[in-house]
Amino acid sequence: MLRHQGAHFGPELARTAFQRGLAVTKKDGTLQPIPITATPVILEAEEIRRRSELSARLSAAALKMAEAVLAGSTPEVLLGGLSPVERTLAERTWRHVSRLATTRVDFFVDAGQRARALEVNTTIPAMQGYSDIAARAFIEGVARHFRYPERAIASLLTLNGSNALALYRALLDGYAAERPGQMPETIALLCRRHDAQITELRYLADRFREFGADADVVHPEDVSGDDAFIAHGKKYQMVYRHLFVRRLEENPSPWLEDFFGTVPGRKAVFLNPPTSQVEEKATFALLSESLTSPELAEGAGxxxxxxxxxxxSVPWTRRFKQGPTAGPGGEHLEDLVAAVAAEPRRFVLKRSWDYGGKAVFIGRSVGTVPYTERTQALYGGPLTWAELCERAAADTTGGGYVVQELVETSPEDHLLCTGNGVLPASLYVDYSAYASVGLNRQPAWGGVCRGSMAEIVNIVGGGGVIPLITTEVARKLLMAWKAL
Incomplete structure (x- = not known):
């Protein structure tokens, strides 16, 4: 039904989503719309909750595993992959991190409809705003196109849920745990002046104001204060960080380095501290290995x-180094590097600490343009899979590589929308589930779906957002269409 009707409401859907902030900000400050589809992902609300619960457990396990490594005899496994400032902050704060207001686990859904976790995000697990913009714009646009009663549209939006609201409640719950009996009146959303996702942060600030807090987007050069977090003369009681620590190496800020190094905060409550050691894919590989190593699981608690x-949910994942190990099916591998090199279609290589998918290599994509572009960018020329495995095994940048069993997934048919029209597209779709760690209760987190023509899905790299709609909301919209 939507594939036929999408041509009518799709252009307006794209324009509305862009106006509300579904965009990437370029370095010169100009905006590039993020594509949205007229075809949603539809899931039962219970399945959305289940995936968020799965995300919460994986996130908590990753935090524990990182703590165990840093407290143990081999902390360099994680510290060695970090940049100088990241390492300094990790060493200073890891013992004090007990709460993470927001995390995100990225999944692919395999051929058996199982959600398989690809990685845990804890440093800047974004897209709470993007996901809400896409879902709200879709529900409102389709409802009006199908002449759904205007007064009842708000109830559809409530029924579908809001990640922005879940984030707000997570921040408030975390604040109350740190400051018993208090609620934050002011919240700063900290990011670079031309952050690629600044429109999303402005959207979140607007929602936080609607929910009751005085929220503003602020930038590193605006911040000061001896005993408080102050920007433009205003004191902020809570800070939500959307700033990669490595940006402080490009533009040093001793004040912010000191602020980031105090958890959960002295000048303001700070509940999403830098936790690169938790997000490193080596940590994820150790979670996978804990299934066959009782000592590792017990040591991490x-x-x-x-x-x-x-x-x-976690596919077989190991740190990529030479030596014997057990393979994905429990089989003995005499040498991991040689075994991976011999079967490219089974595996994916990922740099342990990197972002944006720049150092992710899918074995079955050897010879394609994206694969060749990545080897060219990282290693100066095209490489066969065997050559790449040899280079990756010796490359210690970012903590080296991990190898992961390929999660089989197939492209889905969708309708991509622009302000001028719609076009059919075959997209790889992932599912990201939000969660919190260390709060007394989980907010009503949802998820976000991204789509890309490439197997490595990334928004800034050209992917789009697919509205995530509950089955109940979809049924109500379908009934409205049938009533026309």
């Missing part, structure tokens, strides 16, 4: 529920 979450 993983609960039975957390181990079951790993077992149910």
């Amino acid at each position: 993983l609960t039975p529920e957390e181990l079951e979450a790993v077992r149910a």
